[in-house]
Amino acid sequence: MTVDRRRWLAGASAALGSLWLVGCDRLATNPTFTGVLKVAEQWTRHAQRAVTDRNALAREFTPADLSRDFKANGTMRPGDPAYLALLAENFESYRLTIDGLVEQPLSLSLAEVRAAPARTQITRHDCVEGWSSIGKWTGARLSALLDRAKLKPEARYIVFHCADTLDPTATDGAGVYYESIDLIDAFHPQTILAYQMNDGTLPVRHGAPLRLRVERQLGYKHAKYVMRVEAVASLDGLGRGKGGFWPDRGYHWYAGI
Numbered sequence: 001m002t003v004d005r006r007r008w009l010a011g012a013s014a015a016l017g018s019l020w021l022v023g024c025d026r027l028a029t030n031p032t033f034t035g036v037l038k039v040a041e042q043w044t045r046h047a048q049r050a051v052t053d054r055n056a057l058a059r060e061f062t063p064a065d066l067s068r069d070f071k072a073n074g075t076m077r078p079g080d081p082a083y084l085a086l087l088a089e090n091f092e093s094y095r096l097t098i099d100g101l102v103e104q105p106l107s108l109s110l111a112e113v114r115a116a117p118a119r120t121q122i123t124r125h126d127c128v129e130g131w132s133s134i135g136k137w138t139g140a141r142l143s144a145l146l147d148r149a150k151l152k153p154e155a156r157y158i159v160f161h162c163a164d165t166l167d168p169t170a171t172d173g174a175g176v177y178y179e180s181i182d183l184i185d186a187f188h189p190q191t192i193l194a195y196q197m198n199d200g201t202l203p204v205r206h207g208a209p210l211r212l213r214v215e216r217q218l219g220y221k222h223a224k225y226v227m228r229v230e231a232v233a234s235l236d237g238l239g240r241g242k243g244g245f246w247p248d249r250g251y252h253w254y255a256g257i
């Protein structure tokens with residue numbers, strides 16, 4: 001051991017020793033200690049921001065930004081007989097079911113969904129496959145529908161059951177598309193069940209008659225062909241237990257952007 005090092009060690013232990021003896025007021029002026037405090041404080045602020053930021057709005061665009069050809073992905077026309085029957089009658093007898101852990105289960109016609117408090121927004125859709133498109137969406141605010149159904153206190157997630165079987169080879173019944181979000185996203189002001197796209201009726205390839213827009217999340221969370229909205233306490237009993245068709249196949253359940 002070099003003399004320098006020994007001297008450094010002696011100095012360091014002396015400094016540490018004196019640290020035990022000084023009062024809090026002295027500690028507060030010690031640059032090392034206040035540095036530690038600052039880091040802790042910053043960490044708390046970051047953690048807090050991570051939570052509060054989830055309520056921030058996703059960026060909204062102008063009509064000039066609209067993609068001329070909004071890409072469609074995944075199911076573009078469900079082949080499921082029940083969906084085809086509804087499509088054939090232009091969704092006349094379609095009902096949106098809202099049930100699960102709610103005080104007041106609902107069964108709404110499209111006219112009733114269109115009469116609910118609505119929001120219009122121009123946003124960018126980001127798919128994990130590496131493409132983005134900007135579109136204009138109008139739909140019923142999910143928060144308003146959930147307020148009407150009155151969530152029970154045990155409800156922690158909102159599940160979207162879709163009409164399309166995306167994986168017909170799944171023998172365990174997990175081939176039907178579904179997704180789920182937590183209550184922060186469910187009550188986010190930009191979370192809507194959209195029935196209009198770019199000022200026209202929502203096209204079949206984009207999820208007619210109703211599709212979720214959950215703008216702080218990646219594309220696969222935006223369930224198309226929504227038939228049923230279910231409030232649950234846990235994601236365990238659904239599909240393969242991971243909370244969504246793609247999460248069941250390895251994607252992250254939380255896909256926040």
Ligand SMILES: Nc1nc2c(c(=O)[nH]1)N[C@H]1C(S)=C(S)[C@@H](COP(=O)(O)O)O[C@H]1N2
Nearest residue numbers: 071072073074075127162177206219222224
């Ligand atoms: N029901 C259903 N919803 C779905 C999908 C699907 O295959 N079925 N694909 C997801 C994926 S990966 C993306 S990127 C978007 C695509 O929406 P779009 O076709 O309107 O672009 O829908 C999502 N929601």
Ligand SMILES: [Mo]
Nearest residue numbers: 127128219220
């Ligand atoms: Mo996607």
